[in-house]
Amino acid sequence: MAKVQTAKISADILQITSKIxxxxxxxxxxxxxxxxxxxxxxxxxxxxxxxxxxxxxxIREKCPFIYFDDYFVLTQNFVHQTHSTPKAMYYRIEELPNNLGICGTLHIQHENLLSHFISKCVMFDLKCLNFNWTKNVKISYNDFKVLTSSGRLEKLDLGPTIVTSKNGEIIPYESLLNHTPALRRLCLEYNHYLKFSQKFIEKICASNLEKFEVFKLPINFKREALMSYMAKKKPNLRVLLYFK
Structure with missing residues (x-):
């Protein structure tokens, strides 16, 4: 069985519940x-x-979940724990208990373990979520909603990720933003399957975003109209556009 970290969250829970x-x-x-x-x-x-x-x-006297880490990576075959131990650890998914509490930063390098890893967790309180893959990868809308369930995510790097419903329908960007009210930075790669709709642009302008980055834009992308609209609606937003 993997030796996950319990002291930090247990101390926090004890401090809170001792006053109740x-x-x-x-x-x-x-x-x-x-x-x-x-x-x-x-x-x-x-x-x-x-x-x-x-x-x-x-409220339970014993915390109902085990604190795992505040910075970790999902690779193709392992869960890589990097910060909580003096030495970086690699766990196979079957080694982990079924009541993990996850916070901090999660980097997902491969979709292979994602759904299984989520099933091992009872709580997500992520501040940073990065999808670090180089191809168009589909993940389920349910998995995305679980990963962002705390509503406290501040940085989201979608890369070329495509989020789909149970029926295989592509979920538009504006619907994803409904689950990230505290978001401050959004990064994504331009995807011809996901156009920048007017609703998406309006949602960005009405959000708490401070930085918006788009990579691999086609040369013929009409940036002038986008930049002009955002400059009027959200002048303090930092917009960075990168072309192929």
Whole structure:
């Protein structure tokens, strides 16, 4: 079994919960008290996190997830843990427990382990998410929503990533931005499957973005219209366009 890091998150949880008086009795509810007690006692790690957000009665004395790392990489065959130990570690996906808590920065170099890795995690609180591949790779919309579920992502490098629904439909950029309200920097590679719609440009101008980068633009891309519109609507946004 992989030796993941528990001390940091445990100390944080202890510091928070030590200031909270947790009732021994369920709160008043339309559900019978016995059912609420059963829910608290038998909830899975993911269910426990959701319950803890609804009422402090459900707060557990023991943290329901294991802190893994704040900077790691998914390669084709390994989960690479880089910062939390004196020596960088490589784990096979089957070595990891099923109740990981993930925060900080995640670099995804290959899609091979992504869905399996997500299934191992009960909590994501990422600040930086980078898709570091050189080809058009499809990931599921559900996986994207889980990775950005905290709503606190500040940097997103999509590269040439294509996000698709269960039916295989391509999810437009403007829909992805609905899940990243705290985003400050957005990087992507121009993709002919994903046009820069007016809705996408308007969403950027209405967002908290401070930097917007686009790579591998075709020579005939009409940058003047884009730059002119953004200069009027969001003059403090730093826009960097890179052509092939």
């Amino acid at each position: 008086t947790i009732s021994k009795w369920p709160p008043k509810s339309d559900f019978p008290a016995d059912i609420l007690k059963f829910m608290k006692k038998n909830a899975t790690e993911k269910q426990a996190l959701k319950l803890m957000k609804t009422n402090k009665y459900f």
